[in-house]
Amino acid sequence: MRRRTALGLLAAPLIVRPATAQTASITYWHHFTSTTEFQGLEKVMALFTKRYPSIKLVQENIPNPEYMAKMTAATMANAKPNVAMVTAERVADLVAMGTLTDLSQRVKSWSRYTEYPAQAWSGCTVGGKIYGVPAFTFVDWMYYRKDWFDEAGLKAPTTMADFAAAAVKLTDPAKNRYGFGLRGGPGGYKFIIDLFEAWGSPIVVNGKPAIDRIKAAEALRFYTELLTKQKAVPASAPGDGFRQIMDGFKTGQTAMVWHHTGSFTEIAAALKPGTWATCPIPAGPAARVARMSYQFNGIANPAQADASWNWLGFWGEPDAGIAFLEETGYFPSNPIVAADPRITGNPLYAAAIETTKFGRLPQGFTGVAGWSDNVVQPEFQKALTGRSTPAQAVDAMIAGLEATL
Amino acid sequence: MGLGTLSERRGWVWFLLVPSLLLIAAVVLYPTFWGMSLSFREMRLNRPDLGTGFVGFKHYVALWNDPVFWLSLRNTLVWVVGATMGEFLLGLTTALLVDRGLPGFRAASVLILLPWFLPNVVAGHIWALMLDPRLGVINDILVRIGVLDSYFAWFANPDTALGAAMVVEIWHGFPFFALLLLAGLKAVPLELYESAEIDGAGPFARFRHVILPQLQMIIVATVVLRVISLVNAPDIILILTGGGPGRASQVLSLYAFLKVSKEFNFGYGSALAMVLFVGLMGFSYLYVRLSNVLKE
Missing domain, CATH: 3.40.190.10 (Periplasmic binding protein-like II)
Structure with missing residues (x-):
């Protein structure tokens, strides 16, 4: 009995849940490669963790040339990540393979849905269903x-x-x-x-x-x-x-x-x-x-869908968009964020702002x-x-x- | 019936083999037959509307009429024959030199293995940088000694892309031959050299009548292994040229990889893989048979 009590005391710190315990864990596959991209991702992840301390976000880098091969294998083996980065030209293939989850309902009831131009959504729409949320734009x-x-x-x-x-x-x-x-x-x-x-x-x-x-x-x-x-x-x-x-x-x-x-x-x-x-x-x-090549994030594995959705939507927040831009130069996908004086005040960005007026989707x-x-x-x-x-x-x-x- | 009685029966032997047979079936036979069956089925992951039904020899007929297949087949032959011969000759020369036991050659025998230690990806990127048309040290040396007038884009020219990739492959692969041939040379009995010397054999005669026959088994085994490896692994070419420019360096294994990884066409990719599989089986059988290495 005494021994049990002693063991229980030892184990107590392990089983008592701290106030900031993470209740959900999601995996995020992406193909960022450069140092600046990683710095940008780390900044966005830090901001996300601050906003959602109960969600544990695990990122995994997959080199772009192997990205589709790995996504294909993960889909076939039913070992998909919760969230996956998807470039516009890959959306149709991944939807056809059954990799991505239909997000239409979530997207249309999202408060920021109308902030994006229709073109942004059409890039991740297949058969009238929306399969991603724009994260940033090239x-x-x-x-x-x-x-x-x-x-x-x-x-x-x-x-x-x-x-x-x-x-x-x-x-x-x-x-x-x-x-x-x-x-x-x-x-x-x-x-x-x-x-x-x-x-x-x-x-x-x-x-x-x-x-x-x-x-x-x-x-x-x-x-x-x-x-x-x-x-x-x-x-x-x-x-x-x-x-x-x-x-x-x-x-x-x-x-x-x-x-x-x-x-x-x-x-x-x-x-x-x-x-x-x-x-x-x-x-x-x-x-x-x-x-205008939108980079989307989509939900591949619908387990932990709510936590995954929080991560998708977070990329549309001004703080996340500007933090990522400052490290990488990648344009925010949300025009409200792109209108920030930190962007419009830089003359070197004028060409990009002008291009957004006639730019086409891939x-x-x-x-x-x-x-x-x-x-x-x-x-x-x-x-x-x-x-x-x-x-x-x-x-x-x-x-x-x-x-x- | 007790275990003792059971173990006396003839069938017991087969019973003991069951675990091994199951393992072989799961690890070797199932993937092989699955791959074979894919080549007779429609399987395009991004075209679920086409279904996954049996299509007979459709992919093989398409392959027969596909000019890229024939170009890739030709490139594969050039690539494999050239790289194997280059690696073998360089490896044999290295092994003969190291075997002479000259001062410093013991250390050299370790150094020559360095390229083999490098992963293909690393070796490919190192050489891509050394042959870079802007910054490459090899271009710089060739210009300085007057071989070239200006830096040359080795991987951007259809006439040199495959050859340049082959040079990299030979550099990377020759230690495999050097190591195994050196082991073979060390196993040649000294009496044979002494007898040959007494008979008045010169270096060339010794090489032809003593060394080569003694190395025959190793040569056959290494060539078969290396050919299989070169046919199946397109990584060096993928890194250096991506099969280009304009498919000038595209080999069959790379073509199969691109069909599957870019077009998600597993049926056609499997048909290409089956061609490689059958080709390698045929080559290995004929090569071993013609070399008479198993005769004794």
């Missing part, structure tokens, strides 16, 4: 070397014709200087789809392939000739991915680079103020196309990720390396799209 824009433009008497290009002319003028291979850091390697397909639309070709209409062969080939010819004919981009362009185009711009090899607001802090840390600036992506002959049909990676990307590279003509590459892309749909 707004496409262009970084350029203002000092070089000033030296050459150039202004930031507003049309693709101006853009190509500037790229040619600023190219000087003797100085290892090129007008544009063209992304022909991983992820480069994105701009091909954008350019097709900028030249007036749709991609998919009513679930059917709708690429205009002639307009698309013209767009591809324009883009690939920056290397094959004008030599205004580094010779390494067919293999250059995000890291290479960023390094090229930061080390003074290239004068212009297309990316999104996500690389803002990296560029700002590498280049002196005043030597660089931002502007919206130039307009094509038919349209000015830049993407293509979101089922199979877009596979088609982009496995068809558009290699066919674009073939045209870029002279292994096929732009028209042949577009034909192959159309055939691939038909097979996908």
Whole structure:
């Protein structure tokens, strides 16, 4: 008896629940990679824990290239996380796989629902059901070397014709200087789809392939000739991915680079103020196309749905949005938050704010990720390396799209 | 009937084998047959409307008519033959040098294993940086000694991408051959060398008539193992080129991986995997048979 009492006393601190005991534990899968992204996530998590001390949030990083493979395996094995980060172009695939949970009811009764534009919700809506909550936005824009433009008497290009002319003028291979850091390697397909639309070709209409062969080939010819004919981009362009185009711009090899607001802090840390600036992506002959890529969070495993929903909604709070922006440069998805003076007061963000007025959602049909990676990307590279003509590459892309749909 | 009587019966042997057989069935046979069955079924995770029914040889017919399959098959042959030969020759040369027991070679025998210790992912990224068209030290050296006029984008050119990746693979994989061939060399009886010397055999004759026959079993085993590994693992290529540019370095295992991981097309991906499976089985059987290594 005495022994039992002694054991009970020893165990007491373990079984007595403290006032701040966590009653729910949720897992969050994401594909943040850079130091700034992690710092931003930690800040948001700290704010969340302060607001919801009873919820234990466990984050798990999965590298982006393996993200879908792991999500697929988790779905098949019924081992899904509570909450998963979902990029706009993956929503349709993940919904088709049965990975995401329908959040329509929760979203529509949420106090912040109407603060977001309809476009933000359409990016995570499939078959009329909402499967995510926007967390932040990547707004496409262009970084350029203002000092070089000033030296050459150039202004930031507003049309693709101006853009190509500037790229040619600023190219000087003797100085290892090129007008544009063209992304022909991983992820480069994105701009091909954008350019097709900028030249007036749709991609998919009513679930059917709708690429205009002639307009698309013209767009591809324009883009690939920056290397094959004008030599205004580094010779390494067919293999250059995000890291290479960023390094090229930061080390003074290239004068212009297309990316999104996500690389803002990296560029700002590498280049002196005043030597660089931002502007919206130039307009094509038919349209000015830049993407507003919302990053959503969705509930994958509906266990602990209430706690998961708190985490999803927290990203729409001003404090969370601004804290994340300050660390990463990533735009808040909630326009109310994006109107904060801390954002509108920075002239370098003006291009992003302007882009939000015409920015489009990425293509979101089922199979877009596979088609982009496995068809558009290699066919674009073939045209870029002279292994096929732009028209042949577009034909192959159309055939691939038909097979996908 | 007691346990003692039971153990005297012939069937007892089979009874004892049951746990092992069950384990083999669960770990080896089930996944293999499951993979085979997938290749005869529709299985696109993002297209549940297509169902998961039996489609016969549909994927194999599609594969036959798929130009990317044939291109990937050709690249696979080039990749495997080139890398295996390169690794073998470099490994054999290294093993022969280390076996001579020259001063400092004991330490060298440890150092040559370093590439093998590195995970493929790490080795791939190291070489991607060394061959980088902007910052790469190899480009810098080649320009300084006059081999190149300017930095060259090895992985961005369709003519050099596969070859450059092969160089990395050979560097990474040759210690496997070096280590095992060195072990084989150490096991060659000294009497054979002495007899050959008495018979007047020179270095080349010794190599041909003493060393090679003694190493034959190891050579066959290492080549089979390495070919299987090279055919099945696309990680170095995935890191260095992603199969590009324009599929110039795409191999079959990478194609299967992309079909499954990007398009979620498990049926077609499994058909590609089955082609690799059957091809490797055929190669291993023929290679071992033709090498006569099991004759004795």
